[in-house]
Every structure is written in structure tokens, then in C-alpha cells.
Amino acid sequence: MAYDSNNIFAKILRGEIPCQRVYEDNQVLAFHDINPKAPIHVLVIPKGAYNSFMDFTIRASFEEIAAFFQAVTKIAEDLKFGDNGFRLVINNGPDSGQEVPHLHVHLIGGKRLGGMA
Ligand code: AMP
Numbered sequence: 001m002a003y004d005s006n007n008i009f010a011k012i013l014r015g016e017i018p019c020q021r022v023y024e025d026n027q028v029l030a031f032h033d034i035n036p037k038a039p040i041h042v043l044v045i046p047k048g049a050y051n052s053f054m055d056f057t058i059r060a061s062f063e064e065i066a067a068f069f070q071a072v073t074k075i076a077e078d079l080k081f082g083d084n085g086f087r088l089v090i091n092n093g094p095d096s097g098q099e100v101p102h103l104h105v106h107l108i109g110g111k112r113l114g115g116m117a
Pocket of ligand 1: 033034091098
């Protein structure tokens with residue numbers, strides 16, 4: 001599937017629409033989800049044009065993949081979930097309910113989340 005450069009996260013990356021940024025480096029941006037499912041709900045996205053987890057892990061370099069997941073860990077540390085933990089969710093494709101066709105990791109926590117729906 002071709003990357004749609006008009007998706008909402010591409011617009012956030014270009015600064016065309018605002019976000020509540022929590023972290024940024026040269027490869028990664030993280031911001032609060034506009035419709036949080038828990039007290040803490042942050043989205044982490046690569047700056048590269050990847051439409052899904054599968055697209056990213058197939059096409060990105062090992063360096064990009066490592067930098068992305070190391071940034072997720074750093075952001076989780078900064079959010080201070082501590083020993084209570086947190087949930088990582090990556091939706092991939094229509095059956096998962098992926099709404100935005102730009103890879104994003106949901107970092108969710110701040111309360112007991114219960115079982116997966
Ligand atoms: P997914 O269903 O995995 O594609 O998740 C997309 C997420 O993006 C949802 O949790 C939305 O609430 C969130 N979202 C959509 N638009 C924005 C936005 N402008 N800023 C922050 N989060 C957004």
C-alpha cells in the first residue's frame with residue numbers, strides 16, 4: 001500500500017496541525033492521543049513515511065527500527081509508569097481497527113487496564 005502523505009500524523013509531522021508533544025528527536029515524535037483511553041495515552045511515531053508496523057519493519061533500516069523502539073522505552077521511562085507498568089498497542093491494518101495509516105505505538109497506562117477487549 002502506498003503511503004498517504006495527507007494522513008493526520010503526516011500533517012502533524014509537517015507542523016500543519018498541532019499536537020501535545022511529549023518527546024521529539026531526529027527520528028521520532030511522541031504526543032498525547034486526542035481521545036485518551038486511560039490517564040496516560042501517548043502515541044509514538046517514526047518521522048519516516050511508513051504506513052504500518054509491517055511496512056516499517058520490512059522497509060526501515062535496522063538503525064531506524066532500533067532507534068524507534070529505544071525511543072519508545074525512553075518515553076515510557078519519562079512518563080514514569082514505574083513498577084505499575086503500561087500497555088503497548090500497535091494496530092496493523094483494517095481488522096485491527098487501524099485508523100491512521102502512519103505507524104504509531106500506543107503507550108497506555110496510569111491505571112489498572114484490565115484484560116484486552
Ligand atoms: P489507531 O486506531 O491505532 O489508528 O489509532 C489512531 C489514534 O490516533 C486514535 O487513538 C486517535 O484518538 C488518535 N488521533 C487521531 N487524530 C489525532 C490527533 N490529531 N492528535 C492526537 N491523536 C489523534
